[in-house]
Amino acid sequence: MKKVIISCLLLVFAFALTGCAQKDSEKKVYVYNWGEYIDPDVLDSFEEETGIKVVYEEFEMNEDMYAKIKAGAVQYDVVCPSDYMIQKMIEEGLLAEIDFSNVPNISNIDPAYLKSAENFDPGNKYSVPYCWGTVGILYNKTMVDEPIDSWGAIFDEKYSGNILMMDSVRDAFGIALTYLGYDLNSTDEGQLEEAKQLLQKQYPLVQAYVVDQVRDKMIGGEAALGVIYSGEAIYTQRENSDLEYVVPKEGSNVWIDGWVIPKNARSKENAEAFINYMCRADIALKNFEFITYSTPNAAAREMITDPDIKDSPVAFPDQSVLDRCTTYRYLGAEVEAMFNDKWNQVKSE
Amino acid sequence: MNIKNTLTHAAEKKPDSGVQFSRVNKVKWLSFPYILWSAGFILIPLVLVLYYGLTDNNNSFTLSNIALITDPINLKALLLALELSIVSTVICLILAYPLAMIMNNSKMQSNSFTVLIIILPMWMNFLLRTIAWQNILEKTGILNTVLKFFHLPTLNIINTPAAIILGMVYNFLPFMVLPIYNVLIKIDKDVIAAARDLGANGTQTFLKIILPLSLPGVISGITMVFVPSLTTFVISTILGGSKIVLIGNVIEQQFRLGNWHTGSGLSLVLMIFILISMALISKYDKESEGGNLW
Numbered sequence: 001m002k003k004v005i006i007s008c009l010l011l012v013f014a015f016a017l018t019g020c021a022q023k024d025s026e027k028k029v030y031v032y033n034w035g036e037y038i039d040p041d042v043l044d045s046f047e048e049e050t051g052i053k054v055v056y057e058e059f060e061m062n063e064d065m066y067a068k069i070k071a072g073a074v075q076y077d078v079v080c081p082s083d084y085m086i087q088k089m090i091e092e093g094l095l096a097e098i099d100f101s102n103v104p105n106i107s108n109i110d111p112a113y114l115k116s117a118e119n120f121d122p123g124n125k126y127s128v129p130y131c132w133g134t135v136g137i138l139y140n141k142t143m144v145d146e147p148i149d150s151w152g153a154i155f156d157e158k159y160s161g162n163i164l165m166m167d168s169v170r171d172a173f174g175i176a177l178t179y180l181g182y183d184l185n186s187t188d189e190g191q192l193e194e195a196k197q198l199l200q201k202q203y204p205l206v207q208a209y210v211v212d213q214v215r216d217k218m219i220g221g222e223a224a225l226g227v228i229y230s231g232e233a234i235y236t237q238r239e240n241s242d243l244e245y246v247v248p249k250e251g252s253n254v255w256i257d258g259w260v261i262p263k264n265a266r267s268k269e270n271a272e273a274f275i276n277y278m279c280r281a282d283i284a285l286k287n288f289e290f291i292t293y294s295t296p297n298a299a300a301r302e303m304i305t306d307p308d309i310k311d312s313p314v315a316f317p318d319q320s321v322l323d324r325c326t327t328y329r330y331l332g333a334e335v336e337a338m339f340n341d342k343w344n345q346v347k348s349e
Numbered sequence: 350m351n352i353k354n355t356l357t358h359a360a361e362k363k364p365d366s367g368v369q370f371s372r373v374n375k376v377k378w379l380s381f382p383y384i385l386w387s388a389g390f391i392l393i394p395l396v397l398v399l400y401y402g403l404t405d406n407n408n409s410f411t412l413s414n415i416a417l418i419t420d421p422i423n424l425k426a427l428l429l430a431l432e433l434s435i436v437s438t439v440i441c442l443i444l445a446y447p448l449a450m451i452m453n454n455s456k457m458q459s460n461s462f463t464v465l466i467i468i469l470p471m472w473m474n475f476l477l478r479t480i481a482w483q484n485i486l487e488k489t490g491i492l493n494t495v496l497k498f499f500h501l502p503t504l505n506i507i508n509t510p511a512a513i514i515l516g517m518v519y520n521f522l523p524f525m526v527l528p529i530y531n532v533l534i535k536i537d538k539d540v541i542a543a544a545r546d547l548g549a550n551g552t553q554t555f556l557k558i559i560l561p562l563s564l565p566g567v568i569s570g571i572t573m574v575f576v577p578s579l580t581t582f583v584i585s586t587i588l589g590g591s592k593i594v595l596i597g598n599v600i601e602q603q604f605r606l607g608n609w610h611t612g613s614g615l616s617l618v619l620m621i622f623i624l625i626s627m628a629l630i631s632k633y634d635k636e637s638e639g640g641n642l643w
Contacts (some may be wrong), residue, residue, distance in 0.1 A: 067607035167591050207488075208508050208590025221489050340606055348422045348594045 039290035105279035113296035127258035143224035167209035231293025254325035401613035414614020434578035508590035532566030
C-alpha cells in the first residue's frame, strides 16, 4: 500500500513539474532554422530590442524538420523550410497565414522574389523569403585539369574518390535528372529509374555523402569536386582561394527558403515580430554578411559596400544563369515515397 | 548491469543475513525513483515501439513492418551491421582480456589509476571523439599528413568498413575492459595458489581457473560492446561518410522521414538480437536472486 501511495505522489509531482514548465511562454519565440543560417548577434539584438527571448534550434534537412513538425510533439513559432517543403506544408494544412500588417518590413523584399515565391505559395500568404540560391559544383582549381562547367564532372570516373555528393534526396535526384536532360520535378517512373541508375553508377566514385560537412572538407582540400549550395561558396572561397563555384550548363535548382509560422505555434505575434525583424534592411545585411547566402532583401543589397560582393556572380547570378534553373515543386506523397525508395537503393550499394 | 549486481551482491553476502536482509527490504522504496525513471524512459517508449511496430498507418494490426527486414536493402544492412559488430566485439575481446589481466596483476599502488586511464577518454563527448577520428583518418587528415612527412604510403580507410570497425572498437573498448577487470580482481588469489600447489602449470591455471571464473565478465563485456555496435548509426555516418548503410542507419532514416511504423518494426527485429544477448547474460549471471528490486 505504502508503495502505491509513494508512486502516486511521485507521479503527481512529476505532472506538477511539467505543468509549471509550460506556463511562461508569453515572451518567447521558438525558432527552428537551418544549421548555421543566421548571425547569432542578430538573435541577441532581437532579444534586446523586443524583450522576446529566442529559443533557437537547428535542422540539417527539410525532411528532418518536416517529420518533427508533422508529429506535433514540438511547437515552434517560426520555421524556415525550402520552397517545395513550404508547398507541402501548405497543402497539408500545417501552416498559419501570416498577418502582414504585423510585418511591414516585407516592403524591403524585392518583388521579383515574392513573385517567384508564388510558385510554391500562391498569393504569398504563408511565407516570407529569407534566403535564396542555386545548387552547383564547387571545385578545387588545383585538383582538376579543365574548367568544370557540366554535371558530367561529378559522374566522371576520372575524379573517383574525389567527389563529395549531396546527401539529400531531392538534390541528388534533381542533379541526375537535369544531367539526363529531364525536368527535375519529373514524376515519370522511367526517368526516375534512369536517374537512380546514374546515381548508382556514381556511388563507387563518391568519397562521401554530406550536407553541411562539404564546406570544411572542400576548404581542407579533401576532395576535388563538391556539390554545394551557392551560399556556402562565398564563404569557402574566402577561406581557400583555389575554390571556384559553377552552376553547370545543363541547369540546376534555384531555391528559396522562407519563414513560415506553423499552425500550432504558441505565439503568432512573437513569430511575426521575429519575421519582421529579419526583414529589416540592416538585419538582413548583417545576416547576409555572416552566412553569405543570397538575400532577397533589396534594401539590404543596396547597403552592401563591397562591390565584389554586391555584384558577385555567385551570390547574385545573371538572369541567364537563373533562366536555366528550376525550383522544386512538391510532387505528392506517392512520388516522394518513390524518391526515398530509390535513394535508399542508391545508398545501399 | 552485471558489475553493479556483482558489487551489491558482494556487499550483501555477509553472515547473519536474516537481520541484513530485512534491512535491505525496508529501504526498497528507495528504488522508486529508478522505477519511475525506467517506466517513463524505458518501459513506455518500449511499449510505443511495440505498438508502432505492429500497426500500420490506420492503426490496425500488421506484421508487414517486421517483414520489411526481408527487403534486400534492409537485410543487407542488417547482415553488414552484424558482421561489423561481431568483428569489433572480437577485436575488443582480444585487446581487453590481456589488458584486464595486466591491470589486475600490476603491482601499481592504486588500481584506481589504471581504471582512470581506461575511463579518461569517456570524459569527452562520444560524438566529438568520433569526429576527431574523422579528422585523423581523412585523406588530408592528421595521420596521412604525418605519414607523408616521413614519405610513407598513406592510409585510406576513411569511408570504408575498416574505419567504422575502428570507431566501434575505440568507443566501446572500455565497456569490455571494465567488466572483465572487475571480475578478475574478485578472483580469490588463494584459489590460484591452490591450483599451483596441486601442480597446475600457468596455462592450466588460466584455462581451468581464471578463464571459467572470469566468464561472467567476458559475457557482459561482449553484450556491452555488441549491442551498441549493432545498433549504432552515428559511427557509420561520421566514419563511413554516409556511404555505408547499417541497420541503425536504415532505422534512423525511417524515423527521419516520419515512417515511425517501419522504423519501429525494424527496431523490433533488432531487439531480438539484443534479447538473445540478454538471455546469455542472465544465464551466466545467476547471482541476481539477492538483488532483486521488484
